[in-house]
Amino acid sequence: MYQLTVLGAGSILPRERHGPAGYALRDLSREGWLLLDCGPGSLRALAAAGLRLASLEAVVLSHYHPDHCLDLWALAFASRNPGLRAARRAPLRLVGPRGLAELLERGARLFGERGWTRFEDAEVVEVDPAAMGARVEAAGFELRHWPTWHTPQAVCWRATDASGATFAYSGDSGPEGELVACATGVDLFACECSFPDDAAVEHHLTPTQAGEVARAAGVKELMLTHFYPELDPGFAAQVAERAYPGPVRCAFDGLQLVRPRA
Numbered sequence: 364m365y366q367l368t369v370l371g372a373g374s375i376l377p378r379e380r381h382g383p384a385g386y387a388l389r390d391l392s393r394e395g396w397l398l399l400d401c402g403p404g405s406l407r408a409l410a411a412a413g414l415r416l417a418s419l420e421a422v423v424l425s426h427y428h429p430d431h432c433l434d435l436w437a438l439a440f441a442s443r444n445p446g447l448r449a450a451r452r453a454p455l456r457l458v459g460p461r462g463l464a465e466l467l468e469r470g471a472r473l474f475g476e477r478g479w480t481r482f483e484d485a486e487v488v489e490v491d492p493a494a495m496g497a498r499v500e501a502a503g504f505e506l507r508h509w510p511t512w513h514t515p516q517a518v519c520w521r522a523t524d525a526s527g528a529t530f531a532y533s534g535d536s537g538p539e540g541e542l543v544a545c546a547t548g549v550d551l552f553a554c555e556c557s558f559p560d561d562a563a564v565e566h567h568l569t570p571t572q573a574g575e576v577a578r579a580a581g582v583k584e585l586m587l588t589h590f591y592p593e594l595d596p597g598f599a600a601q602v603a604e605r606a607y608p609g610p611v612r613c614a615f616d617g618l619q620l621v622r623p624r625a
């Protein structure tokens with residue numbers, strides 16, 4: 364059984380209750396948790412969500428656009444706090460597509476030679492987007508990834524907890540990605556739904572496309588997320604329901620869901 368907490372259900376553009384991408388995932392049989400993407404504001408949202416930073420075991424990234432990863436350096440800076448370092452039980456695991464180590468090094472240099480934004484004792488794990496379905500362990504979850512082609516390195520993630528409950532996260536993706544393989548049969552699918560059908564943008568999904576992916580994958584529940592301001596979430600859900608026969612909900616900042624194995 365796991366708990367999903369939505370920290371950011373929108374884009375980089377300011378919108379009430381829809382901040383940049385961030386999702387906390389916790390296997391309820393353990394204290395530790397993982398962070399899926401960490402757009403700006405993700406760390407700030409942890410207190411209201413009741414999540415202890417000292418219990419964060421892993422950060423898992425879908426790609427390296429700022430709205431999905433900019434709080435990495437806020438996290439690195441926070442991790443240097445003596446009290447937080449004393450409370451942490453194990454090194455933080457940082458997981459993402461190839462290029463992560465180079466990105467972290469560039470960010471550390473950008474903020475000065477004293478290393479304020481350099482992770483100490485973190486384990487960096489890079490995955491190859493082409494190695495579809497390869498497994499990584501983090502915070503009690505088995506993680507598998509598939510490419511989305513939103514960028515050459517971008518991936519979507521599937522997480523399975525100790526009970527067998529499943530969750531899939533699209534990251535950013537157009538309909539050309541491997542989302543169906545990633546999300547097949549999952550209990551909950553968090554799928555980006557960025558723009559209206561009549562204003563589609565390359566390498567992003569519309570409500571109809573998100574519904575079609577969910578139907579093809581046979582997911583048990585679809586959660587639309589990553590809304591840009593021009594797309595009303597309620598309207599997006601109505602459109603997606605025409606393509607997908609299962610339950611559809613809309614993400615918003617602060618939403619918490621618990622999912623047992625179906």
